[in-house]
Amino acid sequence: MKSYFGKTKRVIMGVFAAVLMAAVMTVPVAVAEDDNMVGFSMSPMDQKIVLEPGDSYTSSLKIHNPGTHTTDVEYEISVEPFYVNDDYTTIFENVGNRGMMTNWITIDSPTTGTLKPNETAEIMFTINVPSDAPAGGQYATVLASSHSKGQSGDGVSPTIDEVRRIGHLIFAEIAGNTVRQGEIVDANVPSFLLSGNIAGTSAIKNTGNVHGVATYKLQVFPLFSDEEVYTNVEDPETHTILPDRTLYNETAWENTPTVGIFNVVYTVEFEGVTTQVSKMVIVCPVWLLFIIFFVIAAIIIWIVMRARGRKKTAKRAEAAKASE
Helix, strand or coil: CHHHHHHHHHHHHHHHHHHHHHHHHHCCCCCCCCCCCCCCEEECCEEEEEECCCCEEEEEEEEECCCCCCEEEEEEEEEEECEECCCCCEECCCCCCCCHHHHHEEECCCCEEEECCCCEEEEEEEEECCCCCCCEEEEEEEEEEEEEEEECCCCCCECCCCEEEEEEEEEEEECCCCCCCEEEEEEECCCEECCCCCEEEEEEEECCCCCEEEEEEEEEEECCCCCCCEECCCCCEEEEECCCCEEEEEEECCCCCCCEEEEEEEEEEECCEEEEEEEEEEECCHHHHHHHHHHHHHHHHHHHHHHHHHHHHHHHHHHHHHHC
16 A cells, blocks of 8 residues: 555656646746936945044045936035935934934035036045044935936927935944944745745844945756856845844845746855855746646546556456356
Protein backbone atom coordinates (compact mmCIF):
# COMPACT_ATOMS: atom_id res chain seq x y z
CA MET A 1 0.00 0.00 0.00
CA LYS A 2 2.83 2.44 0.87
CA SER A 3 4.59 1.77 -2.43
CA TYR A 4 1.30 2.31 -4.28
CA PHE A 5 0.72 5.74 -2.70
CA GLY A 6 4.41 6.57 -3.11
CA LYS A 7 4.12 5.93 -6.86
CA THR A 8 0.94 8.01 -6.98
CA LYS A 9 2.67 10.92 -5.22
CA ARG A 10 5.62 10.75 -7.63
CA VAL A 11 3.28 10.75 -10.62
CA ILE A 12 1.39 13.79 -9.31
CA MET A 13 4.61 15.75 -8.55
CA GLY A 14 6.01 14.82 -11.94
CA VAL A 15 2.90 16.08 -13.71
CA PHE A 16 2.98 19.33 -11.67
CA ALA A 17 6.62 19.97 -12.59
CA ALA A 18 6.10 19.05 -16.25
CA VAL A 19 3.11 21.37 -16.66
CA LEU A 20 4.90 24.19 -14.85
CA MET A 21 8.10 23.86 -16.87
CA ALA A 22 6.15 23.69 -20.15
CA ALA A 23 4.34 26.88 -19.25
CA VAL A 24 7.66 28.57 -18.41
CA MET A 25 8.95 27.84 -21.91
CA THR A 26 5.91 29.42 -23.57
CA VAL A 27 5.28 32.55 -21.46
CA PRO A 28 7.08 35.69 -22.70
CA VAL A 29 8.92 38.00 -20.28
CA ALA A 30 7.42 41.44 -19.88
CA VAL A 31 9.65 44.48 -20.53
CA ALA A 32 9.26 47.55 -18.34
CA GLU A 33 8.92 50.92 -20.01
CA ASP A 34 10.30 54.13 -18.57
CA ASP A 35 8.30 57.33 -18.62
CA ASN A 36 10.16 60.37 -19.89
CA MET A 37 9.48 63.16 -17.43
CA VAL A 38 10.87 66.55 -18.36
CA GLY A 39 10.51 69.73 -16.33
CA PHE A 40 12.17 72.21 -14.01
CA SER A 41 15.18 70.32 -12.68
CA MET A 42 17.82 70.53 -9.96
CA SER A 43 21.22 68.93 -9.49
CA PRO A 44 22.42 67.45 -7.31
CA MET A 45 19.22 66.44 -5.53
CA ASP A 46 20.97 65.75 -2.21
CA GLN A 47 24.29 65.64 -0.41
CA LYS A 48 25.71 63.98 2.70
CA ILE A 49 28.29 65.88 4.73
CA VAL A 50 30.13 65.60 8.05
CA LEU A 51 30.59 68.85 9.96
CA GLU A 52 32.38 69.81 13.16
CA PRO A 53 30.83 72.24 15.68
CA GLY A 54 32.04 75.73 14.70
CA ASP A 55 32.55 74.79 11.01
CA SER A 56 31.59 77.03 8.09
CA TYR A 57 30.71 75.05 4.98
CA THR A 58 29.88 76.48 1.53
CA SER A 59 28.26 74.49 -1.28
CA SER A 60 26.10 74.99 -4.35
CA LEU A 61 23.39 73.46 -6.51
CA LYS A 62 22.10 74.14 -10.01
CA ILE A 63 18.58 74.66 -11.28
CA HIS A 64 17.75 74.26 -14.95
CA ASN A 65 14.91 75.12 -17.32
CA PRO A 66 15.03 72.37 -19.98
CA GLY A 67 13.07 74.49 -22.44
CA THR A 68 10.73 71.74 -23.61
CA HIS A 69 8.36 74.63 -24.36
CA THR A 70 9.48 78.15 -25.17
CA THR A 71 8.64 79.46 -21.70
CA ASP A 72 10.60 81.36 -19.09
CA VAL A 73 10.55 80.10 -15.50
CA GLU A 74 10.52 82.32 -12.45
CA TYR A 75 12.07 80.78 -9.34
CA GLU A 76 12.36 81.50 -5.64
CA ILE A 77 14.87 79.91 -3.23
CA SER A 78 14.10 79.14 0.41
CA VAL A 79 15.35 76.93 3.24
CA GLU A 80 13.13 74.56 5.22
CA PRO A 81 13.63 71.61 7.58
CA PHE A 82 12.76 68.17 6.33
CA TYR A 83 12.22 64.81 7.95
CA VAL A 84 9.98 61.78 7.45
CA ASN A 85 6.83 60.67 9.24
CA ASP A 86 6.06 57.17 10.50
CA ASP A 87 5.09 56.12 6.94
CA TYR A 88 8.47 57.42 5.77
CA THR A 89 6.85 60.13 3.66
CA THR A 90 9.00 63.25 3.38
CA ILE A 91 7.65 66.15 5.40
CA PHE A 92 9.03 69.67 5.45
CA GLU A 93 8.65 70.11 9.18
CA ASN A 94 10.97 70.47 12.14
CA VAL A 95 10.93 67.19 14.09
CA GLY A 96 12.55 67.62 17.50
CA ASN A 97 16.05 69.03 17.27
CA ARG A 98 16.82 67.34 13.92
CA GLY A 99 15.96 70.49 11.95
CA MET A 100 18.10 73.00 13.82
CA MET A 101 20.34 73.26 10.73
CA THR A 102 17.63 75.28 8.99
CA ASN A 103 18.70 78.26 11.10
CA TRP A 104 22.35 77.74 10.21
CA ILE A 105 21.94 78.07 6.43
CA THR A 106 22.17 81.31 4.49
CA ILE A 107 21.60 81.68 0.73
CA ASP A 108 24.54 83.54 -0.82
CA SER A 109 22.97 83.95 -4.29
CA PRO A 110 19.89 85.99 -5.26
CA THR A 111 16.84 84.19 -3.89
CA THR A 112 14.67 85.06 -6.92
CA GLY A 113 15.25 85.09 -10.64
CA THR A 114 14.11 84.02 -14.11
CA LEU A 115 15.43 81.19 -16.25
CA LYS A 116 15.00 81.27 -20.01
CA PRO A 117 14.65 77.97 -21.91
CA ASN A 118 17.84 75.88 -21.62
CA GLU A 119 19.26 78.30 -19.05
CA THR A 120 20.88 77.24 -15.75
CA ALA A 121 21.42 79.14 -12.51
CA GLU A 122 23.87 78.25 -9.74
CA ILE A 123 22.67 78.73 -6.17
CA MET A 124 25.32 79.16 -3.47
CA PHE A 125 24.64 78.59 0.21
CA THR A 126 26.65 78.47 3.47
CA ILE A 127 26.14 76.40 6.62
CA ASN A 128 27.53 78.04 9.78
CA VAL A 129 27.55 75.40 12.51
CA PRO A 130 27.35 76.77 16.08
CA SER A 131 30.15 75.75 18.41
CA ASP A 132 27.60 74.17 20.76
CA ALA A 133 25.75 72.21 18.05
CA PRO A 134 24.64 68.77 19.33
CA ALA A 135 26.20 65.65 17.83
CA GLY A 136 24.10 63.57 15.46
CA GLY A 137 22.01 64.06 12.36
CA GLN A 138 20.73 67.41 11.11
CA TYR A 139 18.43 67.72 8.11
CA ALA A 140 17.35 70.62 5.92
CA THR A 141 16.39 71.30 2.33
CA VAL A 142 17.16 74.15 -0.05
CA LEU A 143 13.88 74.53 -1.96
CA ALA A 144 13.48 75.99 -5.45
CA SER A 145 9.90 77.04 -6.24
CA SER A 146 9.23 77.67 -9.93
CA HIS A 147 6.49 79.46 -11.89
CA SER A 148 6.25 78.99 -15.65
CA LYS A 149 5.23 82.06 -17.65
CA GLY A 150 4.97 83.10 -21.28
CA GLN A 151 3.58 81.11 -24.18
CA SER A 152 3.55 77.49 -25.28
CA GLY A 153 5.55 76.10 -28.16
CA ASP A 154 3.03 77.24 -30.78
CA GLY A 155 3.62 80.85 -29.77
CA VAL A 156 -0.12 81.50 -29.50
CA SER A 157 -1.69 79.47 -26.70
CA PRO A 158 -0.95 80.72 -23.17
CA THR A 159 0.52 78.21 -20.74
CA ILE A 160 -1.02 77.23 -17.43
CA ASP A 161 0.72 78.85 -14.47
CA GLU A 162 2.34 75.77 -12.94
CA VAL A 163 3.98 75.96 -9.54
CA ARG A 164 6.60 73.33 -8.83
CA ARG A 165 8.93 72.87 -5.86
CA ILE A 166 12.13 70.84 -5.92
CA GLY A 167 14.28 70.29 -2.85
CA HIS A 168 18.02 69.78 -2.43
CA LEU A 169 18.15 67.56 0.66
CA ILE A 170 21.07 68.03 3.04
CA PHE A 171 21.99 65.11 5.31
CA ALA A 172 24.49 66.51 7.81
CA GLU A 173 26.30 64.59 10.50
CA ILE A 174 27.55 66.79 13.33
CA ALA A 175 30.67 65.17 14.74
CA GLY A 176 30.85 64.21 18.39
CA ASN A 177 29.07 61.49 20.33
CA THR A 178 27.38 59.91 17.31
CA VAL A 179 25.69 56.52 17.58
CA ARG A 180 25.42 54.27 14.52
CA GLN A 181 23.17 51.32 15.12
CA GLY A 182 20.03 49.75 13.79
CA GLU A 183 17.78 46.73 13.83
CA ILE A 184 16.53 44.65 10.91
CA VAL A 185 13.02 44.11 12.23
CA ASP A 186 11.84 41.89 9.39
CA ALA A 187 13.08 40.34 6.13
CA ASN A 188 11.00 38.00 4.03
CA VAL A 189 10.48 36.44 0.60
CA PRO A 190 7.07 34.87 -0.20
CA SER A 191 7.21 31.17 -1.15
CA PHE A 192 4.24 31.25 -3.54
CA LEU A 193 3.01 33.93 -5.96
CA LEU A 194 -0.18 33.91 -8.00
CA SER A 195 0.89 37.11 -9.78
CA GLY A 196 3.30 40.01 -9.54
CA ASN A 197 7.06 40.17 -9.14
CA ILE A 198 9.41 38.13 -7.01
CA ALA A 199 10.46 40.48 -4.22
CA GLY A 200 12.13 40.67 -0.86
CA THR A 201 10.47 42.85 1.76
CA SER A 202 12.04 44.22 4.91
CA ALA A 203 11.69 46.66 7.77
CA ILE A 204 14.78 48.38 9.20
CA LYS A 205 14.76 50.62 12.25
CA ASN A 206 17.50 53.19 12.82
CA THR A 207 18.09 53.23 16.58
CA GLY A 208 21.09 55.58 16.43
CA ASN A 209 21.28 59.38 16.38
CA VAL A 210 22.57 59.79 12.81
CA HIS A 211 21.39 58.62 9.39
CA GLY A 212 22.67 55.37 7.90
CA VAL A 213 22.52 53.64 4.53
CA ALA A 214 20.70 50.32 4.10
CA THR A 215 21.71 47.95 1.29
CA TYR A 216 19.31 45.50 -0.39
CA LYS A 217 20.50 42.65 -2.62
CA LEU A 218 18.30 40.21 -4.56
CA GLN A 219 19.52 37.14 -6.43
CA VAL A 220 17.26 34.81 -8.42
CA PHE A 221 18.33 31.40 -9.77
CA PRO A 222 16.42 28.81 -11.81
CA LEU A 223 15.42 25.77 -9.74
CA PHE A 224 18.13 23.46 -11.09
CA SER A 225 20.88 25.94 -11.97
CA ASP A 226 23.48 28.16 -10.30
CA GLU A 227 23.35 30.69 -13.15
CA GLU A 228 21.52 33.85 -12.06
CA VAL A 229 18.54 35.01 -14.08
CA TYR A 230 18.46 38.23 -12.05
CA THR A 231 20.83 39.94 -9.62
CA ASN A 232 21.50 43.45 -8.36
CA VAL A 233 24.57 42.51 -6.34
CA GLU A 234 26.90 44.64 -8.50
CA ASP A 235 24.57 47.64 -8.14
CA PRO A 236 22.47 47.01 -5.01
CA GLU A 237 19.48 49.09 -4.02
CA THR A 238 20.29 51.54 -1.22
CA HIS A 239 18.21 53.83 0.99
CA THR A 240 19.13 56.36 3.65
CA ILE A 241 17.30 55.81 6.95
CA LEU A 242 16.95 58.70 9.37
CA PRO A 243 17.30 58.39 13.17
CA ASP A 244 14.32 57.02 15.12
CA ARG A 245 12.56 55.93 11.95
CA THR A 246 11.65 52.54 10.43
CA LEU A 247 11.82 52.06 6.67
CA TYR A 248 9.65 49.41 5.01
CA ASN A 249 11.06 48.48 1.62
CA GLU A 250 10.46 46.10 -1.27
CA THR A 251 13.22 45.01 -3.66
CA ALA A 252 11.71 43.34 -6.73
CA TRP A 253 12.67 41.56 -9.94
CA GLU A 254 10.58 43.76 -12.22
CA ASN A 255 10.59 41.31 -15.17
CA THR A 256 9.50 38.23 -13.25
CA PRO A 257 7.97 35.66 -15.67
CA THR A 258 4.33 34.73 -15.22
CA VAL A 259 5.27 31.12 -14.41
CA GLY A 260 8.37 29.55 -12.89
CA ILE A 261 10.16 27.91 -9.97
CA PHE A 262 13.17 29.78 -8.62
CA ASN A 263 15.66 29.83 -5.77
CA VAL A 264 15.80 33.33 -4.30
CA VAL A 265 18.41 34.89 -2.01
CA TYR A 266 17.54 38.22 -0.34
CA THR A 267 20.21 40.04 1.69
CA VAL A 268 19.68 43.15 3.82
CA GLU A 269 22.52 45.09 5.48
CA PHE A 270 22.44 48.08 7.83
CA GLU A 271 25.11 49.43 10.18
CA GLY A 272 27.05 46.17 10.34
CA VAL A 273 23.97 43.97 10.77
CA THR A 274 23.17 41.49 7.96
CA THR A 275 20.12 39.30 7.45
CA GLN A 276 19.85 36.82 4.57
CA VAL A 277 16.75 34.89 3.47
CA SER A 278 16.95 31.95 1.03
CA LYS A 279 13.75 30.41 -0.34
CA MET A 280 12.33 28.40 -3.20
CA VAL A 281 9.64 30.54 -4.83
CA ILE A 282 6.88 29.16 -7.06
CA VAL A 283 5.21 31.59 -9.47
CA CYS A 284 1.97 30.05 -10.65
CA PRO A 285 -1.08 32.00 -11.92
CA VAL A 286 -4.62 30.94 -11.10
CA TRP A 287 -5.34 29.60 -14.60
CA LEU A 288 -2.38 27.23 -14.34
CA LEU A 289 -3.54 26.04 -10.91
CA PHE A 290 -6.87 25.03 -12.47
CA ILE A 291 -5.03 23.11 -15.22
CA ILE A 292 -2.81 21.34 -12.69
CA PHE A 293 -5.80 20.53 -10.49
CA PHE A 294 -7.68 19.12 -13.49
CA VAL A 295 -4.71 16.97 -14.56
CA ILE A 296 -4.12 15.68 -11.01
CA ALA A 297 -7.83 14.93 -10.58
CA ALA A 298 -7.84 13.06 -13.90
CA ILE A 299 -4.80 10.99 -12.84
CA ILE A 300 -6.38 10.15 -9.47
CA ILE A 301 -9.61 9.10 -11.16
CA TRP A 302 -7.64 6.99 -13.65
CA ILE A 303 -5.66 5.33 -10.82
CA VAL A 304 -8.86 4.61 -8.84
CA MET A 305 -10.67 3.21 -11.89
CA ARG A 306 -7.67 1.08 -12.76
CA ALA A 307 -7.44 -0.25 -9.20
CA ARG A 308 -11.13 -1.11 -9.23
CA GLY A 309 -10.73 -2.79 -12.59
CA ARG A 310 -7.91 -4.93 -11.22
CA LYS A 311 -10.02 -5.91 -8.20
CA LYS A 312 -12.94 -6.93 -10.45
CA THR A 313 -10.61 -8.95 -12.67
CA ALA A 314 -9.13 -10.66 -9.62
CA LYS A 315 -12.58 -11.50 -8.26
CA ARG A 316 -13.65 -12.94 -11.60
CA ALA A 317 -10.52 -15.04 -11.70
CA GLU A 318 -11.17 -16.30 -8.17
CA ALA A 319 -14.81 -17.06 -9.00
CA ALA A 320 -13.81 -18.92 -12.16
CA LYS A 321 -11.23 -20.92 -10.22
CA ALA A 322 -13.77 -21.75 -7.50
CA SER A 323 -16.32 -22.97 -10.06
CA GLU A 324 -13.80 -25.41 -11.45
